[in-house]
Amino acid sequence: GGTGHSKISEAAALSFNQQMKDFQSWVSFLKAHASDADNRKSSDNTESPKHYIDIDSYSDFISKGRIPQTLDSVNQKYGSAFVIDNGILPWATIASFDSLRECMKRRNFDKAKIFAADLGHYVADGHMPLHITVNYNGQLTNQTGLHSRYESTMINSKISQIAYSGTDATEISNVNQYIFDYLYFNNKYCDSLLLADTYA
Secondary structure, three states, X not given: OHHHHHHHHHHHHHHOXXXXXXXXXXXXXXXXXXXXXXXHHHOOOOOHHHHOOOHHHOHHHHHHOOOOOOHHXXXXXXXXXXXXXXXXXXXXXXXXXXXXXXXXXXXXXXHXXXXXXXXXXXXXXXXXXXXXXXXXXXXXXXXXXXXXXXXXXXXXXXXXXXXXXXXXXXXXXXXXXXXXXXXXXXXXXXXXXXXXXXXX
């Protein structure tokens, strides 16, 4: 939800290391534009699939715990229609990262900030378990409405209790693998969310 995205984008700056100190001036922009990607959904019909991946729709994930990790390889195996229908979150994240890096190389910092805000949004979505499952709204377990109950209603009411002090950012050597690793890891929390929702 918007409140959560805003909090995450602002708090990310707490992890800026000494080499990143100049980017502290970006924090207010990143916070203000944390939900631009969500806002584009109403005007850009290619935007919605960028926010999720129903990774448990892939037979490879069910049998091996992973899927082909390049867009070309997953399209080749499953077909582009299947891939789009099940969301392209990891590849949207990679595309935003690549665009951000290219803008930085060209020292086009105004455009870089826009891609940085989008990157923060997609990374945050990739850490939300309900963005990584076919049962994204509890609709398959008679818990319809779970998505909003979790990421908006609960987060909005508890946002003041969320404390994050940061830890210095470090370089990621393999961006593709890093993204898929957190997607695989965070999918494991889907069952916990379903149980917690039932309990609540």
